[in-house]
Amino acid sequence: MIICIGESLIDFVPISxxxxxxxxxxxxxxxxxxxxxxxxxxxxISAARLGAKVAFVGTVSTDFFGDQLxxxxxxxxxxxxxxxxxxxxxxxxxxxxxxxxxxxYAFYTISAADRAFSAExxxxxxxxxxxxxxxxxxxxxDPEGATILDLAExxxxxxxxxxxxxxxxTLITDEDDYRRRVDxxxxxxxxLKTSDEDLEWIYPGVSLDEAVRRVRRKGVELVVxxxxxxxxxxxxxSRTVTVAAIDVEVSDTIGAGDSFLAALLxxxxxTGVIEPGSVGGLSIDELTEALEFASRVSAVTxxxxxxxxxxxSELGD
Numbered sequence: 001m002i003i004c005i006g007e008s009l010i011d012f013v014p015i016s017x018x019x020x021x022x023x024x025x026x027x028x029x030x031x032x033x034x035x036x037x038x039x040x041x042x043x044x045i046s047a048a049r050l051g052a053k054v055a056f057v058g059t060v061s062t063d064f065f066g067d068q069l070x071x072x073x074x075x076x077x078x079x080x081x082x083x084x085x086x087x088x089x090x091x092x093x094x095x096x097x098x099x100x101x102x103x104x105y106a107f108y109t110i111s112a113a114d115r116a117f118s119a120e121x122x123x124x125x126x127x128x129x130x131x132x133x134x135x136x137x138x139x140x141x142d143p144e145g146a147t148i149l150d151l152a153e154x155x156x157x158x159x160x161x162x163x164x165x166x167x168x169x170t171l172i173t174d175e176d177d178y179r180r181r182v183d184x185x186x187x188x189x190x191x192l193k194t195s196d197e198d199l200e201w202i203y204p205g206v207s208l209d210e211a212v213r214r215v216r217r218k219g220v221e222l223v224v225x226x227x228x229x230x231x232x233x234x235x236x237x238s239r240t241v242t243v244a245a246i247d248v249e250v251s252d253t254i255g256a257g258d259s260f261l262a263a264l265l266x267x268x269x270x271t272g273v274i275e276p277g278s279v280g281g282l283s284i285d286e287l288t289e290a291l292e293f294a295s296r297v298s299a300v301t302x303x304x305x306x307x308x309x310x311x312x313s314e315l316g317d
Contacts, residue, residue, distance in 0.1 A: 001052070001053045001054070001055065001127055001129065001130040001131070001269070002043075002044075002047045002052050002053070002054045002055075002130065002131045002133060002262075002265050002266070002269060003054075003055045003056075003057055003082075003126065003127065003130045003131070003132050003133065004040040004041070004043045004044040004047070004054065004055070004056050004057070004133045005040055005056075005057040005058060005132060005133065005134050005138070005148055005151070006038065006039065006040035006041075006058055006114070006117075006134055006135065006136060006137075006138030006144070006148060007038040007039065007040060007041065007058065007091060007114040007115075007136060007137055007138045007144070008036070008037075008038040008040075008041040008056070008058055008060055008069045008090075008091075008114055009036075009037055009038045009041070009069075009090060009091035009092065009093050009107075009112075009114065010034045010035065010036060010037065010065045010068070010069070010090055010091070010092050010093070011034070011035045011036075011037040011093050011094075011095050011105075011254065011306065011307070012032035012033070012034055012035075012092065012093065012094045012095060013032060013033050013034075013035050013095050013097075013252075013254065013305060013306045014030045014031065014032055014033075014095060014096070014097060015031050015032065015033045015305075032094065032095075033306070034065070034068070035254075035306040035307065036068055036069045036072045036307075037093070037254070037255065037306070037307050038091070038114070038136070038137075039135055039136030039137070039138075039164060039166045039257075039258050040056070040058070040133060040134070040135065040136065040138065041056065041058075041069070041073075042255045042258035042259065042262075042307045042309070043133055043164075043258045043259075043261055043262045043265075044056045044073065044076075044078045044262075045072065045073070045076050045078065045262075045307070045309060046255070046258060046259040046262035046263070046297065046301075046309035047262040047263075047265060047266050048076045048077050048078045049076060049309055049310065049311045049312065050262065050263060050266045050297065050309075050311075050312045051266070051270075051312045052265075052266045052269055052270075053079075054077075054078045054079065055078065055079035055080075055081070055082055055127070055130075056073055056078050056079070056080060056082070056083060057082045057083065057121075057122070057123060058083060058084075058114055058117055058121075059083070059084045059085070059086045059088075059113050059114055059116045059117045059121055059144075060083050060084070060085055060086070060090075060113055060114070061085070061086065061087075061088055061089055061090040061112075061113035062085045062086065062087050062113075063089060063090055063113075065089075065090035065092075066085065066090055066113060069090070070083065070085075082123045084117075084121045086113050086116045088111055088112055088113040088115075088116050089111065089112055089113065090112065090113055090114075091107065091108065091109045091112040091113070091114055091115070092107070092108040093105045093106065093107050093108070094106045094108075095252075095254065097252050103252055103253055103254050105168060105170065106170070107137070107168065107170065107171050109137075109141070109171065114138070114144060115141050115143075115144045116143065116144070117138075117143065117144040117147055117148070118143040118144075118147050119143075119147055119150070121147070122147060122151055126151075126155060126158075126159070129159070129274050129275075130159060131159065131160045131162060131265050131268065131269060131274060132151075132152070132155060132159055132160070132161050132162065133162045133163075133164070133261065133265060134148050134151075134152055134161065134162070134163055134164075134185065135162075135163050135164035135165060135166055135185070136164060136165070136166035136168070137166070137168050137171055139178070139181045139182070139185060140168075140171055140172060140178060140181075145181055149181060149184045149185060149188070152184075152185060152188035152189070153184070153187075153188045155188075156187075156188040156190075156276075157276055158276070159274075159275075159276065160190040160191060160268070160274060160275070160276055160279065161188050161189050161190050161191070162189070162190065162191040162192075162193065162261065162264075162265055163185050163186065163188075163189040163191070163192050163193070164192075164193045164194060164257065164258075164261050165182055165185075165194055165198045165202065166195075166198065166257060166258075167197070167198045167201045167202070169201065179202065182202055183218075186215060186218045186220060187218050187219065189218070189219075189220050190220065190221050190222070190276050190279055191220070191221065191222045191224070191264070191265075191268075191279055192215055192220045192222070192223045192224065193224045193226070193257070193260065193261040193264060194223070194224070194225055194226070195225065195226045195227070195228075195257065196208055196225055196226070196227045196228075199211040199212075199215075199225065208225065212225070212235050216235065216237065221236065221237075221276070221277070221279040221280035222234060222235070222236055222279045222280060222282070223235040223236075224264060224291070224294075226257060226260060226298075227245075228245070229245050230245060231243050231244040231245040231295070232245070232260070232291050232294070232295060233291075234287045234290070234291055236279075236280045236281075236282065236287070237280055239282070239283075239284055239287060241284055241287040241288050241291060243288060243291040243292055243295055245295065245299075246295050246296060246299035248299045248300075248302055248303050249303060250302045250303070251302065251303055251304055251305050252302070252304075252305060252306070253302055254305075254306050254307050255301050255306065255307025255308070255309060256298045256301045256302050257298070258307065258309075259297050259298050259300075259301040259307075259309040259310075260294045260295070260297065260298035261294070262297070262309065263293050263294040263296075263297035263298070264290055264291075264293075264294045266293075267289070267290045267293050267294070268290070271286070296315060297309060297310060297315070300314065300315070
């Protein structure tokens with residue numbers, strides 16, 4: 001089982017581009033479509049579509065956006081029994097896409113529902129043999145950040161903790177504080193999935209290899225780094241494996257990293273690698289297989305608008 005813990009939000013994805021003006025001189029504004037999202041949320045949807053048993057843990061608004069978030073989880077067979085509804089607004093994120101498909105975000109998070117996640121909302125006990133996934137903007141503000149970090153530290157050694165920093169620097173007002181939070185998360189992490197850009201932010205001025213070594217010294221068993229068009233790499237104490245990126249026509253990259261992580265966790269779950277201590281012993285063939293599977297899932301996601309990961313049946317497995 002995979003349990004995804006953290007933020008859920010609404011991404012406003014552009015469906016038209018602004019214009020400078022028509023014959024009358026009037027300019028048009030971009031049009032947006034509201035899409036349910038958030039790093040752990042997208043991970044939950046993707047893992048469920050790949051056939052895993054998945055639950056989402058967090059606080060979701062009682063507003064109509066919260067209804068949309070909850071409905072999409074249910075429609076994708078994600079267990080919502082550990083979700084608490086709260087009377088706060090839903091986090092909103094407006095997306096600006098570049099011609100290459102990469103995305104920038106403007107977040108609106110003040111007093112948001114997902115940030116209200118606190119100790120009283122944490123399921124006790126966590127279901128046995130579950131892989132726990134955390135990360136992204138969930139760690140930035142309390143009580144949500146402190147609650148998730150406390151949970152990860154409590155569960156370290158009992159189960160696999162998967163962490164994706166997914167840095168959103170426009171939301172970070174105190175870099176020193178946030179780096180301390182990331183350090184706490186890394187110290188409780190079994191599997192780190194990150195991008196080369198995120199590692200550069202966490203360890204500025206340090207080479208990729210040195211950044212990986214620093215992460216590994218914190219006790220992380222498996223470090224997986226995505227590098228965009230250059231593919232991905234996996235690092236354990238004794239092995240390094242690289243896999244080339246899959247060439248696709250990119251619509252946008254929203255949710256691509258989340259679906260990559262989801263596929264990696266589904267692979268671990270399906271192969272029975274679900275206990276701390278077992279991940280670091282994966283062979284070169286196993287690491288290659290895991291990266292290739294995750295790359296396929298992520299590549300399909302990139303061909304679609306918004307975070308729309310593929311179903312298992314779409315992969316030809």
